Amino acid sequence: MNSVRPPEWGYSIAALAGAVVLWAGFVSLFDVPAYLLPHPFEVGRRLFGNPGLYADAALATTVTVLVGGATGTLAGFLLGVAVGEVPTLWRAFSPYLIAARVLPVVAIAPLLLIYFGTGFVTGIGFVALMVLFPMAVSTAAGFRQTPQAALDLAASVDAPRHRVLLAIRLPYAVPDVIGGLRQSATLAVVGAVLAEWFVADSGLGYLILVAAENVRPDVLLAALSVVFLVGFSLYSAVSLLGARLRRAGG
Amino acid sequence: MRRRQAEAPAIDVRDLTVRFDDVCALDSVSLSVDPGEFVTVVGPSGCGKTTLLRSVAGLQSPTTGEVRVGGDDPESAQDAGDLGVVFQSHTLFPWKTALGNVTFLRTLAGRAPERGRARERLVAAGLGEVIDASPRELSGGQRQRVAIVRAMHLGASTLLMDEPFGELDELTRYDMAASVLDSWRDSDRTVLFVTHSVPEAVLLGDRVIVMADSPGRIVDSVSVSLARPREQATMDTTAFTEQVADIRQILRQHRTTQAGR
Numbered sequence: 001m002n003s004v005r006p007p008e009w010g011y012s013i014a015a016l017a018g019a020v021v022l023w024a025g026f027v028s029l030f031d032v033p034a035y036l037l038p039h040p041f042e043v044g045r046r047l048f049g050n051p052g053l054y055a056d057a058a059l060a061t062t063v064t065v066l067v068g069g070a071t072g073t074l075a076g077f078l079l080g081v082a083v084g085e086v087p088t089l090w091r092a093f094s095p096y097l098i099a100a101r102v103l104p105v106v107a108i109a110p111l112l113l114i115y116f117g118t119g120f121v122t123g124i125g126f127v128a129l130m131v132l133f134p135m136a137v138s139t140a141a142g143f144r145q146t147p148q149a150a151l152d153l154a155a156s157v158d159a160p161r162h163r164v165l166l167a168i169r170l171p172y173a174v175p176d177v178i179g180g181l182r183q184s185a186t187l188a189v190v191g192a193v194l195a196e197w198f199v200a201d202s203g204l205g206y207l208i209l210v211a212a213e214n215v216r217p218d219v220l221l222a223a224l225s226v227v228f229l230v231g232f233s234l235y236s237a238v239s240l241l242g243a244r245l246r247r248a249g250g
Numbered sequence: 251m252r253r254r255q256a257e258a259p260a261i262d263v264r265d266l267t268v269r270f271d272d273v274c275a276l277d278s279v280s281l282s283v284d285p286g287e288f289v290t291v292v293g294p295s296g297c298g299k300t301t302l303l304r305s306v307a308g309l310q311s312p313t314t315g316e317v318r319v320g321g322d323d324p325e326s327a328q329d330a331g332d333l334g335v336v337f338q339s340h341t342l343f344p345w346k347t348a349l350g351n352v353t354f355l356r357t358l359a360g361r362a363p364e365r366g367r368a369r370e371r372l373v374a375a376g377l378g379e380v381i382d383a384s385p386r387e388l389s390g391g392q393r394q395r396v397a398i399v400r401a402m403h404l405g406a407s408t409l410l411m412d413e414p415f416g417e418l419d420e421l422t423r424y425d426m427a428a429s430v431l432d433s434w435r436d437s438d439r440t441v442l443f444v445t446h447s448v449p450e451a452v453l454l455g456d457r458v459i460v461m462a463d464s465p466g467r468i469v470d471s472v473s474v475s476l477a478r479p480r481e482q483a484t485m486d487t488t489a490f491t492e493q494v495a496d497i498r499q500i501l502r503q504h505r506t507t508q509a510g511r
Contacts (some may be wrong), residue, residue, distance in 0.1 A: 149337045156307050156327035156335040157359035157404065167358065171345050
């Protein structure tokens, strides 16, 4: 032990604790009624009084996030590689890939409902669509920014295209691909919660919807904090994976 | 390794013209380099010297004219791993060590990496301390040294260098030039070396090709009369200074013809 500096996460824990104290103080001081903003203890009591409910909901949401996220990021990655590698495809499709990012997926949800009904597949499709385009754009951008000198060097020994793709373009694209994955991690959670508003009868999104309809802000906030936890865990996992990938670096 | 025909020039450029849209980068350029010769190319920015080098490397197709390397077209030379190219910058792969960068070009060319030999070459180039360092831990000079070792390690008989010391400071660049001369002396390699520094061109070359711009063309070919081996001290001799002055004079003449624009 030669340092008195607290660890990085110490600051965020302190910030969270501070926010909870402020919240508790605000509620107690101004006597805010529980149907508007419950005391943090109330939310905690909800959460730990019936942990099974929240754990089941979290599990259902996590499955949607993982399956939909994996499908969407994989498809987005492959699409991005194709578009990034073939200039003609880039010219043809890049405007739509970029424009697709401003399209709210909520607006596409009714179409998915028509095609796939109100089941699991629609939720998966929704999450996948949410991450598909950002992932494709990040990947394509990564593959397109290989320095010209590196490509010239490969050309000067007539390196075969697949070797250039795997041994040069891919490693240069790794930081952007990781960026795409991190973005996807958070978007996938948002997508899953949104999807559950439309199609599910379980999951954290569904719980939030039911809580809102019954004016139960305590349940709603408890569910939200679990959403936060799920999203944060996923983001951290992807970041860790990314750091490893970057170290391994091709 | 490919066998060169004894008579064939190592590099043979005939009536090479390269146009980008309506800009004439090179206008009917002819150049012949003998096997084992060290030829340097000087000229102002935009005179097409890099285009000339890229054409020889097979990275730029001629609009008209012909380029031969060892009697073959540049694509065959690429395929045979017979062209070692060193660029000005951004040439090391950041995720590979110095050693990894040196062997990687051979891997790209589909050859055995020969790590042991690569190590020896790095040590011989004074890079023994940084064999396993990543490029960001190296100085600019060390990076270019690694890039040069990499081109040597490919085993190509022709080395093409495009202002390899362009981003280095004055002192480092003459150190580098001296070390290039050292490793060239021990080999039978042909070198085509592009630079905008006249002293560098004179110090290194058997012959200095002088180019002018608008359109890019060769205006003179000056044999360097300085004895070899040359080292940095060579630059302090009168013979050297005079040779540099001569070439500067040629460059100036061809610039004044454009001064009215």
